[in-house]
């Protein structure tokens with residue numbers, strides 16, 4: 001959804017219990033998670049985290065946030081990757097530590113823009129050697145300094161090339177990003193952007209996680225076009241961000257091109273400076289949004305947690321999904 005933060009390097013994660021403690025059966029390919037859930041008629045619930053910037057943030061994530069999230073029994077966690085690879089090691093460290101410590105499947109995000117093939121290969125090998133079996137294959141945003149991209153002689157221009165590359169190497173379940181309102185830089189219209197998503201799926205993506213949006217009709221139009229017109233069969237899972245503050249959501253929406261509907265803006269404005277009222281409303285709005293998405297046939301939900309457990313907990317509870325087995 002958003003750019004992950006850069007992280008410090010330290011050995012705290014290494015002090016968590018060793019890989020030997022992981023029941024190998026608890027770490028799954030995400031395409032199998034979706035297939036099993038579909039057979040059982042239940043939604044796949046995933047939670048996105050970013051690598052904390054500081055040691056204190058990491059301690060909070062592992063000592064408070066993750067234990068609270070684990071009580072919800074999500075199907076998997078995804079861990080973001082910093083723009084230009086700034087959290088490369090940290091993404092894998094966090095994903096690995098969650099699998100070792102909490103025995104829950106993780107997915108490592110990976111961007112390819114301005115990254116040489118050899119570096120991508122090293123990342124995938126590192127992920128594989130740590131038992132990380134799922135990757136979200138992304139292009140990433142172009143670097144602010146265009147010279148940086150040129151200096152690195154990138155081997156990949158678009159994410160479908162990364163998907164193809166990972167698929168050829170084998171061993172991973174691959175996810176890709178979808179945009180119900182079309183990608184913010186796509187000037188040719190949403191159907192063209194969605195046809196390009198079809199190309200990523202044809203290249204080997206097993207599932208799609210979407211950018212955040214606030215009007216479910218955008219998701220349903222996206223889903224109906226991909227399934228009905230383009231014959232897509234992989235899960236298209238909506239990404240939902242619970243609003244935490246007015247300033248933050250305005251910034252995020254502008255960054256990723258999500259539309260804030262006028263009635264949502266006026267509702268947020270009606271709370272004035274009451275931050276608690278905004279956050280309570282954010283949870284209520286997201287809960288209703290999630291409920292309607294599942295009722296409309298979404299295969300699951302991907303929650304942008306911003307490394308907090310409170311909103312995700314309230315949403316799972318609202319949906320009657322907290323702690324399900």
Ligand SMILES: Cc1cc2nc3c(=O)[nH]c(=O)nc-3n(C[C@H](O)[C@H](O)[C@H](O)COP(=O)(O)OP(=O)(O)OC[C@H]3O[C@@H](n4cnc5c(N)ncnc54)[C@H](O)[C@@H]3O)c2cc1C
Nearest residue numbers: 001080081083109138139140158159177183186209210211
């Ligand atoms: C669920 C999710 C998680 C994310 N996680 C991260 C993260 O961890 N780190 C991070 O840096 N960013 C992340 N992002 C943001 C993402 O990297 C940006 O939105 C990026 O600008 C596009 O990535 P993409 O993989 O969709 O690119 P692409 O699929 O390559 O598409 C990018 C643009 O190129 C166009 N395009 C695609 N193929 C072609 C073609 N053949 N010819 C011409 N144009 C084409 C598309 O229409 C689109 O406008 C995430 C986004 C989502 C939805």
